[in-house]
Amino acid sequence: MALLKKASDAAQKHGLIxxxxxxxxxxxxxxxxxxxxxxxxxxxxxxxITGMIAIGVTFVVITGRLDLSVGSxxxxxxxxxVDQHNQVGPAIAIAYTLLASxxxxxxxxxxxGFMRLNSLIVTLAMLSLLQGATLFYSGGSNxxxxxxxxxxxxxxxxxxxxxxxxxxxxxxFAALVGSFVLLKTNFGRWVxxxxxxxxxxxxxxxxxxxxxxxxxxxxxxxxxxxxxxMGSRVMGAQSTIGQGYELTVLSGIILGGTxxxxxxxxxxxxxxxxxxxxxxxxxxLLLGFAYYVQWLVTxxxxxxxxxxxxxxxRGRVFV
Amino acid sequence: xxxxxxxxxxxTAKTMTSIQSSSLSILRIIRAQHIWVFLLICMLVFSFAxxxxxxxxxxxxxxxxxxxxxxxxxxxxxxxxxGEIDLSVGATLALSSALAIGLQDSIGxxxxxxxxxxxxxxxxxxxxxxxALSGIHSFIITLGSLMGIRGIVFIFTGEEALMTSDYxxxxxxxxYLGPVSLTAMIFFGFALFFQWILSKTKHGLxxxxxxxxxxxxxxxxxxxxxxxxxxxxxxxxxxxxAGVLLSMRLGTAEPNAARIWELWTIIAVVLGxxxxxxxxxxxxxxVGGVIxxxxxxxxxxxxxxxxxxxxxxxGTVLVLALILDKTLTSSQSR
Numbered sequence: 001m002a003l004l005k006k007a008s009d010a011a012q013k014h015g016l017i018x019x020x021x022x023x024x025x026x027x028x029x030x031x032x033x034x035x036x037x038x039x040x041x042x043x044x045x046x047x048x049i050t051g052m053i054a055i056g057v058t059f060v061v062i063t064g065r066l067d068l069s070v071g072s073x074x075x076x077x078x079x080x081x082v083d084q085h086n087q088v089g090p091a092i093a094i095a096y097t098l099l100a101s102x103x104x105x106x107x108x109x110x111x112x113g114f115m116r117l118n119s120l121i122v123t124l125a126m127l128s129l130l131q132g133a134t135l136f137y138s139g140g141s142n143x144x145x146x147x148x149x150x151x152x153x154x155x156x157x158x159x160x161x162x163x164x165x166x167x168x169x170x171x172x173f174a175a176l177v178g179s180f181v182l183l184k185t186n187f188g189r190w191v192x193x194x195x196x197x198x199x200x201x202x203x204x205x206x207x208x209x210x211x212x213x214x215x216x217x218x219x220x221x222x223x224x225x226x227x228x229x230m231g232s233r234v235m236g237a238q239s240t241i242g243q244g245y246e247l248t249v250l251s252g253i254i255l256g257g258t259x260x261x262x263x264x265x266x267x268x269x270x271x272x273x274x275x276x277x278x279x280x281x282x283x284x285l286l287l288g289f290a291y292y293v294q295w296l297v298t299x300x301x302x303x304x305x306x307x308x309x310x311x312x313x314r315g316r317v318f319v
Numbered sequence: 320x321x322x323x324x325x326x327x328x329x330x331t332a333k334t335m336t337s338i339q340s341s342s343l344s345i346l347r348i349i350r351a352q353h354i355w356v357f358l359l360i361c362m363l364v365f366s367f368a369x370x371x372x373x374x375x376x377x378x379x380x381x382x383x384x385x386x387x388x389x390x391x392x393x394x395x396x397x398x399x400x401x402g403e404i405d406l407s408v409g410a411t412l413a414l415s416s417a418l419a420i421g422l423q424d425s426i427g428x429x430x431x432x433x434x435x436x437x438x439x440x441x442x443x444x445x446x447x448x449x450x451a452l453s454g455i456h457s458f459i460i461t462l463g464s465l466m467g468i469r470g471i472v473f474i475f476t477g478e479e480a481l482m483t484s485d486y487x488x489x490x491x492x493x494x495y496l497g498p499v500s501l502t503a504m505i506f507f508g509f510a511l512f513f514q515w516i517l518s519k520t521k522h523g524l525x526x527x528x529x530x531x532x533x534x535x536x537x538x539x540x541x542x543x544x545x546x547x548x549x550x551x552x553x554x555x556x557x558x559x560x561a562g563v564l565l566s567m568r569l570g571t572a573e574p575n576a577a578r579i580w581e582l583w584t585i586i587a588v589v590l591g592x593x594x595x596x597x598x599x600x601x602x603x604x605x606v607g608g609v610i611x612x613x614x615x616x617x618x619x620x621x622x623x624x625x626x627x628x629x630x631x632x633x634g635t636v637l638v639l640a641l642i643l644d645k646t647l648t649s650s651q652s653r
Contacts, residue, residue, distance in 0.1 A: 066458075111638065115642065115645070116645070117638070117641045117642065117645065118595055118641065120404075120585075120595060121585070121586075121589055121595065121637060121638075121641055122638060122641070124582055124585060124586065124637065125586075125633075125634040125635070125637040125638045125641075126634065127582065127634075128582070128586075128630045128631075128633045128634035128637070129630065129631055129634030129635065131627075131630045132627040132628065132629070132630030132631035132634065133627070133631065134627075135625075135626065135627035135630070136625075136627040136631070247462065247465070247466060250462060251462070251463075251466070254459055254462075260456055260458060260459055261456070290473075290474060291473075292469075292470040292473035292474055292478070293470065293474065294470070295466040295467055295469060295470030295473075296466075296467045296470040296471065296474075298463070298466050298467070299463040299464060299466055299467025299470070300463075300467070302459065302462070302463045303449060303453070303455065303459075303460060303463050306453075306455050306459055307453045307455060310453065310454055310455060314454075318452050318453070318454075319451070319452065319453070319454035319544075
């Protein structure tokens with residue numbers, strides 16, 4: 001009996017991983033190229049852009065807030081880095097992009113942390129603002145890097161280091177650094193404490209306003225790095241390039257099991273969630289399903305994942 | 320919580336008005352319904368800026384254009400008062416408009432419309448049932464269905480815009496009462512009806528109670544889950560109505576229709592003054608928010624502003640509305 005309970009506990013705890021393993025097995029059975037090293041690296045390279053953003057947004061989500069502006073932020077910053085690359089060269093373009101990302105994060109963070117406005121609405125407004133700013137900047141036209149073959153800017157998206165694509169390396173190091181900051185520093189502990197109980201953290205001397213602001217700056221910075229990878233990968237940008245990324249990022253974070261209410265979550269869970277989503281999408285395409293089927297599957301997967309997680313926590317399936 | 324503050328405020332305001340002059344009560348009304356003041360300012364500015372703005376025809380246009388977001392906003396208000404959120408309204412609208420046009424050749428126009436309306440109610444019900452049964456936050460549930468329903472739309476339409484073969488279909492909503500179109504009349508009808516539901520029926524009052532404090536509502540014997548399912552279903556149904564009317568107006572249904580309209584809807588509702596946290600707000604506020612949003616967009620277009628200005632103004636207005644709301648509520652409670 002105890003064994004049975006242990007087994008069901010394990011099933012609940014690792015149900016997601018188990019389901020994922022079954023999915024991997026099914027897909028690799030019917031599509032031989034799925035579990036090849038080349039395809040796996042391809043998938044991880046594809047998710048590295050979503051993943052970079054998701055690492056930053058995880059900080060925001062753990063404080064119990066949201067960032068819906070990352071999609072249009074990605075668009076603006078990619079357009080910015082590509083266009084500035086043509087005008088002032090890669091190094092300064094990258095500096096501008098990262099600076100802009102910090103600035104946007106700061107504005108979000110100030111409005112939400114200091115003025116205590118609702119994060120959903122503020123980042124929604126920022127989504128609209130940044131879309132407008134992109135159109136203002138580019139006039140709605142596409143921008144392209146004029147010398148994609150010669151520039152060293154191609155390093156970030158198109159090169160490999162020890163046979164592994166550079167975006168994967170960047171993703172990996174960002175995850176390491178993010179994890180370190182979240183788990184081993186005072187700042188990380190404050191992020192958790194605000195998500196757990198904001199009033200209590202305030203009364204115990206945590207500078208909640210600054211912690212929230214910095215969480216949004218981190219989210220912006222992650223998006224800035226993602227924009228550099230994106231710009232370098234595509235060597236161009238149009239005004240819809242980041243559309244919908246905020247949803248994919250949130251799906252990945254939710255799938256990883258980070259609570260939207262704040263107070264819990266880890267970077268590696270986010271990395272796993274985003275990567276799993278990438279494999280599911282890639283697998284469905286390899287199985288020959290239409291592109292939009294993956295959205296339907298994402299719907300089912302997210303709800304199942306969160307529901308299993310909740311059911312395991314409260315010991316009941318229904319409320 | 321916000322509602323209890325509102326009630327307290329009402330009491331103090333009542334005693335104050337009995338003592339002090341009536342100018343205070345006017346101030347109180349302005350505070351509670353500041354969206355109408357904002358609308359008035361918008362109208363004034365645009366009337367001076369463009370000679371075409373304050374004409375009977377254009378006002379009619381504003382109302383018709385606003386109605387589509389309006390239907391979604393009425394549904395969203397119900398869900399938000401309940402303390403939840405529905406991000407899938409845009410996708411539901413797209414699905415019902417695709418069904419209304421895509422099915423009319425095979426099963427006829429009216430059956431297609433009924434199927435389209437039912438599809439809205441169905442997915443609203445699914446959202447509500449999932450929220451009520453699983454205990455997952457509606458943000459996550461409807462974020463999922465936003466993607467899932469949009470996926471269904473793309474699969475159903477085969478990624479192409481559908482077109483009606485019977486052009487009389489586009490003339491159904493071409494009924495006008497003066498400058499006011501049938502679409503706008505239906506919108507106001509729904510807004511009135513649901514305002515009545517909210518303020519006069521058991522379901523409406525209990526919706527406020529649940530949004531205000533779910534736990535104590537539950538302990539007071541209110542059937543929390545049932546109210547949530549009803550409100551989500553109504554929200555989906557209203558998105559279905561908007562979808563059908565939009566398909567009539569355009570004669571086509573494209574799979575990307577109403578993309579990010581859920582955001583415009585939230586903007587309209589919040590602009591009106593209904594709180595995201597639940598328990599505080601009304602249909603009047605939402606109607607005000609919807610018309611203000613439509614007037615702003617219309618006015619900016621009449622002034623020939625490039626479309627990025629629109630996006631920047633909307634973002635700024637939303638943040639300002641939020642700051643204003645924050646300042647007004649904190650000065651009230653003082």
